[in-house]
Amino acid sequence: MDEKKVQNRMKKAVKYAVATGLLLLVTGVFFALFLRDTVNRTVDEQMQNETDEYVRRVNKQITYDLHLLETAASLLGDTNVTEEESFPEILGNAYEQNDFLSMGYFPRTGNGVVASVDGVREMMLTESQTEVQEVVAAALDGGKMVSDLFWSTLTQENVLVYGAPVEKDGEITGVMCASDHVEIFTDILNGKRVMGGSGRIHMLSQNGEFLIRYGEPVVKEEKASIFESPYFQDDEYLTVQREMENGQKCWFSFRYEGKSYRAFLDPVGVNGWYLFCVNSVEESSALMFLTVKVTGGIFAGILVIAALWLIFFQRIVRKNTQELRELAYYDRLTGANNFSRFRQLAAERMNVTPNCAIVSLNIHQFKFLNEMFGKEQADRLLCHVADAIGAALKYDEVFCRESADFFYLFLRDVQRDRIRIRLEEIMEKATDFTQEGGEGYNIFMYCGVVTSSDDRTVYTLDQMMTHVMFALAKARETHQNNVWFFDSKLHEKEKMDNYVEGHMYQALENEEFCLYLQPKIDLKTGKTASAEALVRWRKKDGSMIFPGQFIPIFEENGFCTRLDIYMVEKVCECIRNWMDQGFEPVPVSVNQSKAVLFEKDYIARLTDMIEKYQIPSSLITLEILEGAALENADELNAKIAVLKSKGLLISMDDFGSGYSSLNTLARIDIDELKLDREFLKEAAEDRNGKTRVILEQITRMTKRLNIRTVVEGVETEENDRMIRELGCDYGQGYYYGRPVSEAEFTEKLYGTRWK
Ligand code: C2E
Ligand code: MG
Ligand code: MG
Numbered sequence: 109m110d111e112k113k114v115q116n117r118m119k120k121a122v123k124y125a126v127a128t129g130l131l132l133l134v135t136g137v138f139f140a141l142f143l144r145d146t147v148n149r150t151v152d153e154q155m156q157n158e159t160d161e162y163v164r165r166v167n168k169q170i171t172y173d174l175h176l177l178e179t180a181a182s183l184l185g186d187t188n189v190t191e192e193e194s195f196p197e198i199l200g201n202a203y204e205q206n207d208f209l210s211m212g213y214f215p216r217t218g219n220g221v222v223a224s225v226d227g228v229r230e231m232m233l234t235e236s237q238t239e240v241q242e243v244v245a246a247a248l249d250g251g252k253m254v255s256d257l258f259w260s261t262l263t264q265e266n267v268l269v270y271g272a273p274v275e276k277d278g279e280i281t282g283v284m285c286a287s288d289h290v291e292i293f294t295d296i297l298n299g300k301r302v303m304g305g306s307g308r309i310h311m312l313s314q315n316g317e318f319l320i321r322y323g324e325p326v327v328k329e330e331k332a333s334i335f336e337s338p339y340f341q342d343d344e345y346l347t348v349q350r351e352m353e354n355g356q357k358c359w360f361s362f363r364y365e366g367k368s369y370r371a372f373l374d375p376v377g378v379n380g381w382y383l384f385c386v387n388s389v390e391e392s393s394a395l396m397f398l399t400v401k402v403t404g405g406i407f408a409g410i411l412v413i414a415a416l417w418l419i420f421f422q423r424i425v426r427k428n429t430q431e432l433r434e435l436a437y438y439d440r441l442t443g444a445n446n447f448s449r450f451r452q453l454a455a456e457r458m459n460v461t462p463n464c465a466i467v468s469l470n471i472h473q474f475k476f477l478n479e480m481f482g483k484e485q486a487d488r489l490l491c492h493v494a495d496a497i498g499a500a501l502k503y504d505e506v507f508c509r510e511s512a513d514f515f516y517l518f519l520r521d522v523q524r525d526r527i528r529i530r531l532e533e534i535m536e537k538a539t540d541f542t543q544e545g546g547e548g549y550n551i552f553m554y555c556g557v558v559t560s561s562d563d564r565t566v567y568t569l570d571q572m573m574t575h576v577m578f579a580l581a582k583a584r585e586t587h588q589n590n591v592w593f594f595d596s597k598l599h600e601k602e603k604m605d606n607y608v609e610g611h612m613y614q615a616l617e618n619e620e621f622c623l624y625l626q627p628k629i630d631l632k633t634g635k636t637a638s639a640e641a642l643v644r645w646r647k648k649d650g651s652m653i654f655p656g657q658f659i660p661i662f663e664e665n666g667f668c669t670r671l672d673i674y675m676v677e678k679v680c681e682c683i684r685n686w687m688d689q690g691f692e693p694v695p696v697s698v699n700q701s702k703a704v705l706f707e708k709d710y711i712a713r714l715t716d717m718i719e720k721y722q723i724p725s726s727l728i729t730l731e732i733l734e735g736a737a738l739e740n741a742d743e744l745n746a747k748i749a750v751l752k753s754k755g756l757l758i759s760m761d762d763f764g765s766g767y768s769s770l771n772t773l774a775r776i777d778i779d780e781l782k783l784d785r786e787f788l789k790e791a792a793e794d795r796n797g798k799t800r801v802i803l804e805q806i807t808r809m810t811k812r813l814n815i816r817t818v819v820e821g822v823e824t825e826e827n828d829r830m831i832r833e834l835g836c837d838y839g840q841g842y843y844y845g846r847p848v849s850e851a852e853f854t855e856k857l858y859g860t861r862w863k
Pocket of ligand 1: 350823843
C-alpha cells in the first residue's frame, strides 16, 4: 500500500471522527433544547398547579370567612331581636367568638353597630368607608360579598370586608359585615414555598395592580402594576390585559437584572383578583440547567477526549506510518531506497517518460568479502557503494539496495556508451574502498544493464527487471569490473536452450522427435542412392525446433545418446515399412554422436534393433563426426571394426569443418566420407583454385582407399557440376532435395503415399 492510500484513509478517519463529533454536538444541542422544553413545560405545569392550589386555598379562606359571617348573620336573624339597643351586645358576642378584625351590623335603617378591639360602638353606614358601604349595599340585595382590599381607617391596616345578609322571616333586615386583615392570606401565600422557593406569588387586581405582595418581590422597585416596566417590554401586555379582563389564565415571560422570569396569572374568582406567580427560570430550572450543563459537559468532555484521542491517534499513526515507511521504503543499512520503493519510483517515472535503463550492480564474491573483512567492514563497504552510486545519480534517477550486495539503478540514459562510462566511474569509486585487514584485496563489481527498448522491442519495467538478471549473470562471468548489456537475441537463444533442456525427456516420451530424410544422390545416375536421417523436434503446437538448436545441448548434457538410439530405431522402423510395402529400401545413414559410440551396450542395442526389425544391417550407415575420430582413434577403430563385422557401414561426417587431417582417413576405417558444406562453399568461391585442388586430392585419395565421397550442401547446379567434375560419388543438398518427413520422402522416392 502506498503512502497516499494511508493518508487518504487517515483523512477519511478524521472526517468520520469530525462528523461523529458534530453529530454528537448537534444531538447534544437538540437534547439540551428538548430537555429545556420539557423542563419549561414541566415548570409551567408545576407553576399552574401550585398557583391553582393557592387560588383554591385563598378561595377556601374567603369561603370560610364568609361562612363564619353567614353563621353569625343567621344567628342574628334567628334571635328575636328587634330593639336596636340590643345589637351592640349581640355583635359584641359575635365579635368575641370570631377572629375577625372588626365586625359590624347595619340594619336597613343604616344605624349600625361596629365591634373592634376598641369595643363596640354605634355607627351610621354613611360614616363607614365606601368599600363597606358597597359590601352592605350588595348584601342587602341578597348576595354575599367580599370587598377589595383597602386601608381601614377603623383598624388602621389593609383589610377586606365581607358582607352577609341577615334575614328574618324570609326578609333581609340588615347586613352583617366583618373585616379581616390581609395577613389571612399570608399563611396561604407564603412565598418561601412557591415553586420550591424559586417563585413569588402576589395578588393582583383585575387591572394588574398589586394588591398584596408576598415575600421578597422579584422586581425590587415597588411597581404599582404589572403593566409597568420591567414586566413587559413590548405589546404583549395588551394580550395579557385582554385576557385578564376576560378572567382568563395567562402566561408571560420577562427579563430583569439579566435573569429570565416566567409569570403566570391565575384568576382567583373573587373581585377579578388574580394570583400572580413569578418564577425565576434559572432557579427553578436549576436542576435542568445542571442536567444540561452536566450533559453538555459530558458531551464536551467526550468531544474533547475524542479530539485528543484523534490527535493522539493521528500522531501515532503518522509516527508509525513514518516508521513503517522507513521500514517499507528504505534500506536500514545504507539509507537507500529498498527494492519495493525502487520499483514503485521506477514505475512512476517510466509512466512519465519511458526512456531509461535499469542496472543491477553486484560485488564480486561478496560473501567471501563478508567472511574476510567481517560483517562490520562489509557493511561499511556497502554504505560506501551506496554513497558512490547516490553521488553519481542525476535528476530523476533512483537507486536501491535490494539485499546483500545487490543494487539496482534507474538511469535516464539509453545510450550504451554513456551508460558504460557512467557505470565504470561508479564502480571505480565504489571499489576505491580502504578496508581494514583486507590486505589490499581488490574489489570488483559487475553490472547487468537493460535499456527500455532495443531495435526490436519496447520493454515494460517487469520485463526489464527480469532481463537485467540475465545480463547480470553474463556480467558475472569475468572477474573484473564489468558491464554487460542485455542482448535480446542471446536471450532468445538462452530461453530456447532452457526450453530444450526442460522439455527433452517429455518430448521423447511424447514422440515429438521426428524422422526427416534427405536424399543422397548418386552423381553417376542422378538417382537417390540413399538418405540421411535428420531429426526434427515437432512441438505439440506444431512449431518445429531444428537440430542446431538442441543437438549441441544434448551432446553436452548426455541426452544425445538416447536420441541417437531412438533415431536408429526410427530408421529401422522406416526401412521395415518400406520392405513391408514391397519397396526396394534405400540405405539410410544416421548421425551418431561421439558419446553414444562409447555407450556400454551400444553395439548390442544396435544389433538387437536390427534383428528386431529384420532388416539388412548394410542398409544402415552410421555418420560419425570427424571430431570424434580425432580422439581415441584406436578405441573408435575397435568399435568400428565390431560394427562393420555386424554389417553396418561407417561414414565420417562434416569432414573439413574442423581441424581436418588426411591422417584421419588413414587411421579410421570408414566406408564413406562426407565433405562438409563449407568445403564446397569455399571451393565454389575459390579464386585461385586451391580448395579445388585439395578436393580433387581428397577424392582421388578416398577412391584409392575405397571410400566413397559424399558432398554436403549442394545448393546449385554449379555446385552439382563442380562435384561431378571433381569425381565425387554422391551429392547431398537442397539442390536435390530438402530434408522431408518420412511420408513425403517415401512418396517422392517410391511414388506412393505413406501408409
Ligand atoms: P549433418 O549431419 O551434417 O546434416 C546435414 C545438415 O545440413 C542438415 O541440417 C541438413 O538439413 C543441412 N543441409 C542439407 N543440405 C543442405 C544445403 O544444401 N544447404 C544447407 N545450408 N544445409 C543443408 P540439420 O538437419 O539442421 O542438421 C544439422 C546437424 O544436426 C546435422 O548435420 C547433424 O550433425 C546433427 N543431427 C541431425 N540429426 C541428428 C541426429 O539424429 N543425431 C545426431 N547426433 N545429430 C543429428
Ligand atoms: Mg550427418
Ligand atoms: Mg554433415
